[in-house]
Amino acid sequence: MSDNLLSVRELVIHYETDEEVVEAVNNISFDLKKGEILGLVGETGAGKTTTALGIMGLLPPKVANVISGSVELDGNDLLRMTDRQMRKIRGKRISMIFQDPMTALNPVKTVGDQISEVVLLHDRCSKAEALRRAQEMLGMVGIVPERYRDYPHQFSGGMKQRIVIAIALACRPDLLIADEPTTALDVTIQAQILDMMRNLQKENGTSMILITHDLGVVAEMCDHCAVMYAGELVEYGTVEAVFDHPKHPYTEALYRSIPSLDKDVERLHVIPGMVTDPASLPAYCSFADRCGDACGMCRTLDPKVLDLGGGHTVKCLKYTSKWEGKTDGKTESA
Amino acid sequence: MLKYIVKRILYLIPILLGVSAIIFALKTITPGDPARQILGNEASEEQVQAKREELGLNDPVVVQYLRYIGGIVTGGDFGDSYRTGEPVLSEIVPRLWTSAKITFGAVIIGAAVGVLLGIISALKKYTWADSLVLVISMFFQSVPEFVVALVLIMIFAVNLHLLPATGLESWQGYIMPMLCIGLSSVAGYTRITRSSMLEVLGEDYIRTARAKGQSESNITVHHALRNAMIPVAQSVGTNLGNAIGGGMVLETVFGVPGVGKYIVDSITQRNYPSVLGGALIIAMVLTVINLIVDVSFVLIDPRLKTTIISGGAKRAPKKKIKAA
Ligand SMILES: Nc1ncnc2c1ncn2[C@@H]1O[C@H](COP(=O)(O)OP(=O)(O)OP(=O)(O)O)[C@@H](O)[C@H]1O
Ligand SMILES: [Mg+2]
Numbered sequence: 154m155s156d157n158l159l160s161v162r163e164l165v166i167h168y169e170t171d172e173e174v175v176e177a178v179n180n181i182s183f184d185l186k187k188g189e190i191l192g193l194v195g196e197t198g199a200g201k202t203t204t205a206l207g208i209m210g211l212l213p214p215k216v217a218n219v220i221s222g223s224v225e226l227d228g229n230d231l232l233r234m235t236d237r238q239m240r241k242i243r244g245k246r247i248s249m250i251f252q253d254p255m256t257a258l259n260p261v262k263t264v265g266d267q268i269s270e271v272v273l274l275h276d277r278c279s280k281a282e283a284l285r286r287a288q289e290m291l292g293m294v295g296i297v298p299e300r301y302r303d304y305p306h307q308f309s310g311g312m313k314q315r316i317v318i319a320i321a322l323a324c325r326p327d328l329l330i331a332d333e334p335t336t337a338l339d340v341t342i343q344a345q346i347l348d349m350m351r352n353l354q355k356e357n358g359t360s361m362i363l364i365t366h367d368l369g370v371v372a373e374m375c376d377h378c379a380v381m382y383a384g385e386l387v388e389y390g391t392v393e394a395v396f397d398h399p400k401h402p403y404t405e406a407l408y409r410s411i412p413s414l415d416k417d418v419e420r421l422h423v424i425p426g427m428v429t430d431p432a433s434l435p436a437y438c439s440f441a442d443r444c445g446d447a448c449g450m451c452r453t454l455d456p457k458v459l460d461l462g463g464g465h466t467v468k469c470l471k472y473t474s475k476w477e478g479k480t481d482g483k484t485e486s487a
Numbered sequence: 488m489l490k491y492i493v494k495r496i497l498y499l500i501p502i503l504l505g506v507s508a509i510i511f512a513l514k515t516i517t518p519g520d521p522a523r524q525i526l527g528n529e530a531s532e533e534q535v536q537a538k539r540e541e542l543g544l545n546d547p548v549v550v551q552y553l554r555y556i557g558g559i560v561t562g563g564d565f566g567d568s569y570r571t572g573e574p575v576l577s578e579i580v581p582r583l584w585t586s587a588k589i590t591f592g593a594v595i596i597g598a599a600v601g602v603l604l605g606i607i608s609a610l611k612k613y614t615w616a617d618s619l620v621l622v623i624s625m626f627f628q629s630v631p632e633f634v635v636a637l638v639l640i641m642i643f644a645v646n647l648h649l650l651p652a653t654g655l656e657s658w659q660g661y662i663m664p665m666l667c668i669g670l671s672s673v674a675g676y677t678r679i680t681r682s683s684m685l686e687v688l689g690e691d692y693i694r695t696a697r698a699k700g701q702s703e704s705n706i707t708v709h710h711a712l713r714n715a716m717i718p719v720a721q722s723v724g725t726n727l728g729n730a731i732g733g734g735m736v737l738e739t740v741f742g743v744p745g746v747g748k749y750i751v752d753s754i755t756q757r758n759y760p761s762v763l764g765g766a767l768i769i770a771m772v773l774t775v776i777n778l779i780v781d782v783s784f785v786l787i788d789p790r791l792k793t794t795i796i797s798g799g800a801k802r803a804p805k806k807k808i809k810a811a
Contacts, residue, residue: 211697244700251698256691260790261713271699304789320699 157225158327158360159185159208164222166200166207166384173432177203179384180222182458185328185377190354190361192371192392194407195381196428201364202252204381205330208362209249210239226328245275248321249330253337254314258305264291264316265301268323275324290319294349311342318350325357332364347374368411372396380404383429383439386458390465400467402446438470448477488785492778499774506770507556507763514759515548524757525569555763565764570756575764579746583768585655586738586745589664590730594723596669597730601676602719608677609684609715610707620677628674632733636667636740653742664741668733672726679722684715717788724777731769 166178177200185191193201206212208224210231224231226246231239243249251257259267268287272278278286288298294315296308305313314334321329331350335343351374354361363375371378371392378395380388380403388401399405406424426443435441441451448470456470470476522538523530530538539545543554558564565575601624608620627635643663644652650659687693688711696710735747742748746765753761785792 209698211694240700240702242700243698249698251691251694253691257695259692259696259710259714261788262710270696270701274700306790317695320695 156186157184158187158227160223160225161204161208162223162225164204164207164224165220166203166212167218167220168203168216169218170216175432176434177384177431178207179434181381181384181386183379183386183389185360185362187327187360188358189377190363190375192375192378193362193364193381194366194368194371194378197366198428198431199381200384200431201381202332203384205249205332205362205364208330209243209247210234211243211249241275244271244326245324246326247328247330248324248326250314250317250321250332250334252333254310254317255337257317258313260305263302263304264308268301268316268320271320271323286323287319290323291316293322293353294319311338311346314338314346315349318346318353322353322357322359326359328360328362329354330362330364333366334363335370336366368407380407383434384431385439385468386466387440387468388466390463394463394465398465400461400465400472401469402444402471403440406445446471450475450477488782492782495774495778495781499771502774503767503770504556506766508552510759510763510766511548511552511555514763517757519757521569521757521759559767565767566760568753568761569758570753570761575760576768578761579749579765579768582744582746582749583772585743586731586734586747587772589661589738589743589745590668590727590734592661592665593668593730593734594672594727596665597672597726598676598719598723600669601673602680602716604673605677605680605719606684606707606712609681609688612685624674624677627670632667632671633736633740635670636663636737639663639667655743660741660743664734664737664743667737668730671733672730675722675726676719679719680715683718684711687711687714690714713787717784720780720784720787724780727776727780728773731773
């Protein structure tokens, strides 16, 4: 077929609770090539974690519903796999690093056991061999291998995240999903961890989805960038395209909200309005109510994803003939 | 660790002094002359006086108390039973052994059944199985132990003739007392297991295990259970106290020659040395068992190793900083 490792098509995920239906992921599609790093950015509640859990098949049962779409790994739809088949893929072909390293490790098991567990699950080998591999992984993430007998509480936060990474990479997965791997850590450690992840990623040729709030991290590490807003992919493209020529008003607003040292700004630009509540999405463009460029049509139509060429896509009316220009009430303060 | 254990044993001293002082005070307040009791109504006043002198009952209470404590500390002498004249200690030890077997069996039954029910209701939360477990465990908690005991006797001894109604002549005699005491603690274990299991299953490290591709059954057994058992193990200590309390009544119902029945009998006979000795020995045994339970937590929860070794010494200054 193609050299796509992962191919997400028209994925829709809802959370259904007694009170409301949260439309967390709405019709998103993207591809990921082998060895490529995709940055997934967006405000809190945009549905980034939900997308990741959807790919892993780890959405909370009962509450979360995959309404439609497909997630293909090498052409096989993960959403149609049985639990058993998925268990063979998790940890072996796709690994995930979660947001908070402090609570991600089992407090009553040695870190060596926790790393060797995943090796024993997927690779046919003896316990001793798995433990040897665990020590090797510890060394790889920069922890003295002899500490494999220690328990999680004996490590610092940054070290715990290294251990979590060691677990995720122990079986040399094809795809690593890292959900804000450094948000919970000290700024100085953040850089170290990201550096290490990039090196390991290069060595093993792992593809990666890096979920983050930090556009700087995306610029530094990623090949492609996907911007999510209210469960939709509003812009997607190479990092160069999305950073140098942002098309979607939300992406532009995100850039303006980054504090910069060289520009003399009096205050940080804040995106006006509240994050759109995914429990009550409008029938039109979900960003229209916060958008400086919105026109009357923007509050009537829900735009389609538009290919601007070179794989740069945007979901905005601005680039169609239907756009009527900025409306009077809202002026942009650029 | 050793320091912690020694400290815990030292805590025992004021507890035992307190218990013995209270019972000693009771002994002096309650009417009736132990010497007369021992000798019977036919004895002459001179004989009674001589006995009082012999027992040291004419000395001030404080002197009597100190002499009693001295006896325990120097020679493990808990005094002699008024009724038999035998040393209290040698009467209690075999009975203690009997009670220990029953209590131990009861705790195992209670914990095993309770933990199992708790796991089931956690894994099947909000289903009929969960509700059924709740009803069953509530039932055994709210019905008094002696009622359960009488019902069991009716069914298994009187109607079915499967088990002896009283006594411990055969091993079958142990079954009903163990069941009764054990079942009363099931509800507690079930509730603690259920809630801690549910909490643990929602933890991030369970999700990590799922992300590794681990199966749900392995996750329950290898990741969740051991973490969920920490609060359960903590409750074993408290439960033991209840089991011993419940045992006192039930030993009488089932005619079990244990410490409980010994103490209850001694109370009705105003046999103070036996009451006092029994109470003190039970307090000691309880403390030691609680200590063993606490220390064994380290085996379950490695995080405790550091807190237990450093003990309270580290915690105290923290509070001071907060207050300042
Ligand atoms: N278990 C759940 N039940 C109901 N709603 C949920 C659940 N988990 C997430 N949601 C909702 O789904 C939406 C998307 O959540 P998600 O966690 O995917 O956001 P996110 O982009 O990862 O945000 P953050 O950057 O804060 O991690 C949010 O509105 C959230 O409230
Ligand atoms: Mg998230």
